[in-house]
Amino acid sequence: MDSIQSLDFFTEISPEIFIDQIMKLHARISKLESPRNSEEVNNLLGNLAKLCSLLPSTTDIKDFPEEVLNIRESLNNFASQAEGILEVESSTLISLKPKPLDSVTEYPYYANYVRIARMESKILKENGMENAKKVAFVGSGAMPLSSILMATHHMKSTHFDNFDIDENANEVARRIVASDAALEKRMKFETQDIMEVKEKLGQYDCIILAALVGLNRKSKVKILGHIRMYMKEGGFLVVRSAKGARTFIYPSVEDGDLVNFELLTTFQPTHALVHSVLLRKKTKA
Numbered sequence: 325m326d327s328i329q330s331l332d333f334f335t336e337i338s339p340e341i342f343i344d345q346i347m348k349l350h351a352r353i354s355k356l357e358s359p360r361n362s363e364e365v366n367n368l369l370g371n372l373a374k375l376c377s378l379l380p381s382t383t384d385i386k387d388f389p390e391e392v393l394n395i396r397e398s399l400n401n402f403a404s405q406a407e408g409i410l411e412v413e414s415s416t417l418i419s420l421k422p423k424p425l426d427s428v429t430e431y432p433y434y435a436n437y438v439r440i441a442r443m444e445s446k447i448l449k450e451n452g453m454e455n456a457k458k459v460a461f462v463g464s465g466a467m468p469l470s471s472i473l474m475a476t477h478h479m480k481s482t483h484f485d486n487f488d489i490d491e492n493a494n495e496v497a498r499r500i501v502a503s504d505a506a507l508e509k510r511m512k513f514e515t516q517d518i519m520e521v522k523e524k525l526g527q528y529d530c531i532i533l534a535a536l537v538g539l540n541r542k543s544k545v546k547i548l549g550h551i552r553m554y555m556k557e558g559g560f561l562v563v564r565s566a567k568g569a570r571t572f573i574y575p576s577v578e579d580g581d582l583v584n585f586e587l588l589t590t591f592q593p594t595h596a597l598v599h600s601v602l603l604r605k606k607t608k609a
């Protein structure tokens with residue numbers, strides 16, 4: 325294949341085709357002037373997601389050539405910037421509707437968030453976190469769908485403190501949630517770099533870290549170490565990670581990166597476009 329091939333007719337591709345196509349896609353993405361929301365950026369983001377969904381989740385990418393594995397960090401950066409901009413733009417439009425919460429189903433990745441919120445709530449319950457009183461969601465974004473779906477479908481008495489470094493994103497998120505007074509009482513939005521939040525982290529029964537907080541493994545490990553330092557003993561930590569081809573979109577966190585936590589469970593999806601989720605418990609100070 326000498327160009328980025330339309331993948332619409334494929335249900336699965338070989339590692340060889342994946343490598344050929346991801347290198348070509350990365351070359352195109354590297355030439356972008358900006359990750360700003362445009363038809364070209366959306367097409368490239370869609371191609372990246374589609375390509376990663378076609379490589380069987382059983383494929384062990386560790387054997388891929390170094391030059392292929394080395395493009396992951398720049399693709400993670402692209403995905404984070406492009407998704408972040410897309411999130412603010414589409415959420416801003418939704419937030420201007422008369423009842424924004426009724427329109428969140430229009431959000432491009434809504435179905436994915438329904439899947440992940442259901443799965444994360446299920447593994448929390450299965451591991452004894454039946455009714456968390458207070459949850460911190462770190463990296464909630466302009467469209468805080470994860471905490472909205474958890475609060476309205478799965479954890480109906482839990483209070484969510486949503487932390488995001490971007491005040492613009494929080495402003496949009498507050499507007500979306502304000503259309504439901506009861507929900508608004510349980511959903512607060514704080515503009516903070518999570519690395520600046522300290523003792524307060526000890527208040528939460530559960531802390532959830534969004535996939536795009538920490539854009540490479542090193543910065544994720546630093547954030548995880550910070551959260552662990554301040555979270556309470558017995559507190560639960562939910563870390564969204566990635567496996568296989570999905571690490572070309574999101575940074576991955578390995579079991580060994582979570583030091584001094586009790587392993588409760590690790591969820592590995594069969595659907596390539598769903599996060600992996602690591603559930604851990606802080607056992608001792």
Ligand SMILES: C[S@@+](CC[C@H](N)C(=O)[O-])C[C@H]1O[C@@H](n2cnc3c(N)ncnc32)[C@H](O)[C@@H]1O
Nearest residue numbers: 463464465467468469470488489490517518534
């Ligand atoms: C794109 S959103 C994804 C979350 C998604 N809306 C959800 O409901 O799961 C990721 C967010 O993390 C925020 N973020 C990145 N680094 C952060 C940090 N160090 N502290 C707090 N928020 C951060 C970004 O501003 C961005 O809004």
